Amino acid sequence: MSMPMRIAHIDLSRCRSEFETLAPDLIRKWGGGSGLASWLFYQEVAPNIDPLGPENPVWIMGGPLTGTVAPCSGRIEVVTKSALTGILGLSNTGGHFGARLKLAGLDGLVLRGASDKPVYLWVRPGQIEFKDASHLWGKDTWETAETIGKELNDHHCKRIKVMAIGPAGENLVRFACVVNERYHTAARGGAGAVLGSKKVKAIVVDAKEAPLQISEAFQKTARRVAQKIKKSVACQNYSRFGSIGVSDLCTEMGDLPGRNFQTGALEGWKENRGTDRIRSFISKPEGSCYHCAMPCFNSVEVKEGEYVGLKISSGTFVQVVLEFGAKCGIESLPAIWRCKDLCHRLGMDYGSASGAISFAMELFQRGLLDTRHTKGQKLRWGDEQATLGLLAQIAYRQGLGNILAEGTSRASAFLGPATAPYVMTIKGMEMIGQDVRAGRRGWSLGSLTSPRGGDNVRTTHMQGDTLRPMSLLKPENRSQWEAYSQNFVSNVDMFPEIKEAIYGNPPLVDPLTYQGKAFLTKWFEDLFSGVNALGLCTFPADKCALGPSDYAELFSAFIGEEISPRGFMEIGERIFNIQKLYLIREGMSRSDDIWPPRFFNEKLPDGPAEGSVVSKETIEKVLDEYYEARGWDRKTSGPTAVTLRRLGIENLL
Numbered sequence: 258m259s260m261p262m263r264i265a266h267i268d269l270s271r272c273r274s275e276f277e278t279l280a281p282d283l284i285r286k287w288g289g290g291s292g293l294a295s296w297l298f299y300q301e302v303a304p305n306i307d308p309l310g311p312e313n314p315v316w317i318m319g320g321p322l323t324g325t326v327a328p329c330s331g332r333i334e335v336v337t338k339s340a341l342t343g344i345l346g347l348s349n350t351g352g353h354f355g356a357r358l359k360l361a362g363l364d365g366l367v368l369r370g371a372s373d374k375p376v377y378l379w380v381r382p383g384q385i386e387f388k389d390a391s392h393l394w395g396k397d398t399w400e401t402a403e404t405i406g407k408e409l410n411d412h413h414c415k416r417i418k419v420m421a422i423g424p425a426g427e428n429l430v431r432f433a434c435v436v437n438e439r440y441h442t443a444a445r446g447g448a449g450a451v452l453g454s455k456k457v458k459a460i461v462v463d464a465k466e467a468p469l470q471i472s473e474a475f476q477k478t479a480r481r482v483a484q485k486i487k488k489s490v491a492c493q494n495y496s497r498f499g500s501i502g503v504s505d506l507c508t509e510m511g512d513l514p515g516r517n518f519q520t521g522a523l524e525g526w527k528e529n530r531g532t533d534r535i536r537s538f539i540s541k542p543e544g545s546c547y548h549c550a551m552p553c554f555n556s557v558e559v560k561e562g563e564y565v566g567l568k569i570s571s572g573t574f575v576q577v578v579l580e581f582g583a584k585c586g587i588e589s590l591p592a593i594w595r596c597k598d599l600c601h602r603l604g605m606d607y608g609s610a611s612g613a614i615s616f617a618m619e620l621f622q623r624g625l626l627d628t629r630h631t632k633g634q635k636l637r638w639g640d641e642q643a644t645l646g647l648l649a650q651i652a653y654r655q656g657l658g659n660i661l662a663e664g665t666s667r668a669s670a671f672l673g674p675a676t677a678p679y680v681m682t683i684k685g686m687e688m689i690g691q692d693v694r695a696g697r698r699g700w701s702l703g704s705l706t707s708p709r710g711g712d713n714v715r716t717t718h719m720q721g722d723t724l725r726p727m728s729l730l731k732p733e734n735r736s737q738w739e740a741y742s743q744n745f746v747s748n749v750d751m752f753p754e755i756k757e758a759i760y761g762n763p764p765l766v767d768p769l770t771y772q773g774k775a776f777l778t779k780w781f782e783d784l785f786s787g788v789n790a791l792g793l794c795t796f797p798a799d800k801c802a803l804g805p806s807d808y809a810e811l812f813s814a815f816i817g818e819e820i821s822p823r824g825f826m827e828i829g830e831r832i833f834n835i836q837k838l839y840l841i842r843e844g845m846s847r848s849d850d851i852w853p854p855r856f857f858n859e860k861l862p863d864g865p866a867e868g869s870v871v872s873k874e875t876i877e878k879v880l881d882e883y884y885e886a887r888g889w890d891r892k893t894s895g896p897t898a899v900t901l902r903r904l905g906i907e908n909l910l
């Protein structure tokens with residue numbers, strides 16, 4: 258092993274910490290990041306604990322390659338029991354926090370117990386100090402970092418890196434997130450609320466930059482892999498423009514999550530919120546993660562109007578435009594970015610926040626909420642001031658915000674059964690992304706099988722399930738479609754039998770068929786789980802620029818032991834299985850792998866996918882195929898004994 262992995266166990270109740278060096282065979286089997294943390298979390302934590310109780314630990318865990326010279330190695334995972342869903346809360350953040358933690362001699366922090374007064378942790382090489390944070394309580398995430406920077410004589414936070422919660426975390430908003438370096442968030446699942454329940458306002462890593470002692474063989478592999486990323490056209494495009502192309506793709510496919518998924522098409526979308534419109538705001542690259550070979554943080558800047566001066570570093574991530582622009586119907590991009598800005602400062606996951614607000618807007622539309630619930634405020638689609646007001650009310654738990662702060666599913670239970678049809682969650686987490694009635698089938702399926710619920714971010718296979726332009730599917734373009742598919746499939750780093758299972762022979766890349774999508778979903782879930790466990794960003798894999806051969810080579814060079822590409826994929830599969838086991842242990846089953854009823858019962862009313870609806874029968878068949886491919890029981894959806902034995906975790910039987 259090039260470098261041993263070390264973690265700090267932090268007892269918040271007793272203000273004590275101790276260090277542990279992890280056994281190399283543990284790393285060989287689980288990597289680090291969400292892999293190792295999920296495994297150790299599963300073993301340590303009893304079923305059915307209260308996520309907001311002191312018995313819920315928080316693992317902040319880098320991978321073995323985090324902070325090394327491997328490309329895109331600035332990633333770190335936060336694992337805890339989700340305050341929102343009650344299943345495993347998995348969220349990943351970038352920036353420089355993880356790399357700086359490595360320089361402080363640590364790969365992970367495990368926070369247990371709870372402090373009786375607000376604290377922040379000051380992590381330096383060989384020591385962890387518990388500092389009073391009473392004066393920080395109430396501050397937003399940006400103010401918190403600035404104040405700590407001044408206190409520790411690092412006014413611009415160059416030496417220190419701060420991970421903080423905002424008022425939302427303090428107030429136990431169930432989808433509160435943690436924010437580091439302003440724009441980087443471990444967003445989904447409410448880890449911010451869990452830290453808030455422990456009275457941890459911030460974690461500060463403080464270490465000077467210095468080269469790590471890593472073998473020449475590893476450095477050579479890292480350079481080769483970095484070149485591969487840099488040469489990839491898909492990565493180059495992503496680096497320049499992020500995911501803004503998805504905005505126009507949605508209008509082509511009619512899969513916008515419009516007005517809480519009531520419609521897949523919104524009038525004026527392309528003009529107001531389309532790809533070219535977003536592009537016109539791009540100013541310069543800013544805020545990307547540590548040692549990235551395809552830096553994708555581009556700032557957008559508002560130069561006029563009500564939000565003049567507003568600047569967002571991750572402005573080319575299209576997701577927020579779909580969330581506040583489509584789900585809540587806000588037309589103005591600057592207003593949408595102001596919503597994101599506010600979520601960052603208050604410390605809230607904007608995916609769940611926009612979900613809760615669009616749910617409330619639909620209730621208002623249907624007369625299930627009225628001005629008596631909102632202190633006179635009308636909740637109309639696209640009302641940016643109402644949305645901004647509700648975001649603040651949620652974070653501070655005021656009025657209707659106090660109900661929405663519980664998340665959409667709990668809010669609906671409180672507001673009554675008539676509101677249930679408008680809850681757009683999977684496993685208790687608000688859905689983000691496109692409408693599954695019209696969206697790419699593999700992309701959609703990933704949201705059903707995700708071990709954290711709500712989205713497909715743990716398996717976003719953008720490149721493997723996308724066709725640009727979609728008009729290649731027209732009969733007159735058949736030969737071009739075949740040529741594109743042949744070229745893509747022959748170049749992608751994937752095992753031959755998997756290629757055939759997904760794309761057929763001769764291969765066809767068809768985002769609109771469910772055929773092969775069970776295998777596609779499993780493949781990328783396992784691949785991403787492995788990549789995440791190394792502490793690397795999944796985007797190069799998402800763009801199919803890298804595959805298991807590259808990751809196996811990197812990992813092998815690091816640990817000084819040969820891991821084959823199939824061995825690497827097995828690590829990912831093992832991780833995905835332990836995360837599924839946690840979900841089963843918490844009482845979930847096959848019936849939870851389901852989308853909200855709207856997608857099965859209501860046809861899309863307009864747009865290119867007008868009339869589309871999901872067939873329950875088809876989805877059940879695809880799920881059967883998926884469980885079969887995974888070696889999971891079709892009835893319970895849990896891993897079978899044979900599968901656990903194959904993955905070397907039969908001790909969990």
Ligand code: SF4
Pocket residue numbers: 329330331351352545546547549550551552553554794795796
């Ligand atoms: S690709 Fe983007 S998200 Fe990934 S490590 Fe680089 S800057 Fe961070």
